[in-house]
Amino acid sequence: MSFRFTVPALIAAVVVACIAVPALTQESGSEAVAGAGDAIRGRDLSYTCYGCHGIANYKNVYPTYSVPKLEGQHPEYLFAALQGYRDGERGHATMHAQASSMSDQDMRDIAAFLAGKVIEPRTGGAGVGTAPGAAATCVACHGTDGISVMEIYPTLAGQHEDYLARALHEYKSGARKNAIMAGFVAQLSEQDIAELADYYARQRPSLSTAKHANWFKAH
Ligand code: HEC
Numbered sequence: 001m002s003f004r005f006t007v008p009a010l011i012a013a014v015v016v017a018c019i020a021v022p023a024l025t026q027e028s029g030s031e032a033v034a035g036a037g038d039a040i041r042g043r044d045l046s047y048t049c050y051g052c053h054g055i056a057n058y059k060n061v062y063p064t065y066s067v068p069k070l071e072g073q074h075p076e077y078l079f080a081a082l083q084g085y086r087d088g089e090r091g092h093a094t095m096h097a098q099a100s101s102m103s104d105q106d107m108r109d110i111a112a113f114l115a116g117k118v119i120e121p122r123t124g125g126a127g128v129g130t131a132p133g134a135a136a137t138c139v140a141c142h143g144t145d146g147i148s149v150m151e152i153y154p155t156l157a158g159q160h161e162d163y164l165a166r167a168l169h170e171y172k173s174g175a176r177k178n179a180i181m182a183g184f185v186a187q188l189s190e191q192d193i194a195e196l197a198d199y200y201a202r203q204r205p206s207l208s209t210a211k212h213a214n215w216f217k218a219h
């Protein structure tokens with residue numbers, strides 16, 4: 001390599017280093033860049049969430065079903081879910097109360113923390129066991145293995161079976177409002193819902209109960 005090419009390359013490297021350092025400092029500080037979640041700030045804001053989301057197999061009562069697993073879920077979906085509770089697309093008294101007190105940035109930061117070690121969206125993963133016939137339309141977004149193919153689609157792998165069934169019933173009754181899912185659940189029978197919930201709950205790698213310990217191990 002000639003001297004003529006090495007000098008510009010060196011200059012470029014120095015310029016990149018100078019830009020990169022302030023950018024990293026900004027992201028890990030409390031003034032997170034818009035759109036990104038600051039997990040450190042989120043940790044301080046999410047203490048109350050662990051009373052339910054941090055306890056394995058914790059149940060909602062009246063009606064009784066498992067509190068959803070959040071760890072591994074994509075933060076982009078968690079953010080959308082919190083907005084849904086705040087804006088009334090999803091009805092749940094506690095979650096509405098929690099979300100109503102948060103700014104958008106609070107939601108992003110909390111989502112970044114609670115998600116922990118995210119199972120990155122992917123396509124083409126083989127499923128565990130045989131997918132029920134009704135899953136044929138689901139796999140385009142949620143994957144055959146329950147790992148979503150895009151950040152905005154929730155990962156279903158290993159989620160509590162009763163929570164998955166509950167969510168599908170909520171879309172079907174219109175209690176949970178989402179134009180995409182409303183179309184896909186309309187034709188599902190009770191048996192389809194039971195089989196889909198059972199199938200997706202068995203997929204791996206699994207979502208899990210949010211745990212501080214896991215987060216620290218993962219980062
Ligand atoms: C009293 C128990 C309780 C507490 C405290 C609680 N949650 Fe929840 N959360 C639930 C239940 C139950 C659901 C499922 C509600 C439903 O059916 O939509 C839920 C759902 C969620 C969802 C949607 C998950 C999904 O897969 O769609 C998110 C995100 C969430 N909670 C975040 C939080 C955050 C953030 C906090 C703290 C600020 C929090 N929760 C505090 C019980 C709780």
Ligand code: HEC
Binds near residue numbers: 135138142178181
């Ligand atoms: C075009 C993409 C798409 C297809 C196809 C699709 N979904 Fe979804 N699914 C979504 C989106 C987007 C959401 C989040 C909606 C919301 O915010 O409530 C969702 C949410 C869900 C949830 C709630 C997860 C949670 O954590 O609360 C379940 C369960 C679910 N889908 C199952 C299915 C099943 C079963 C099928 C097939 C019958 C299916 N989906 C087809 C996009 C899709």
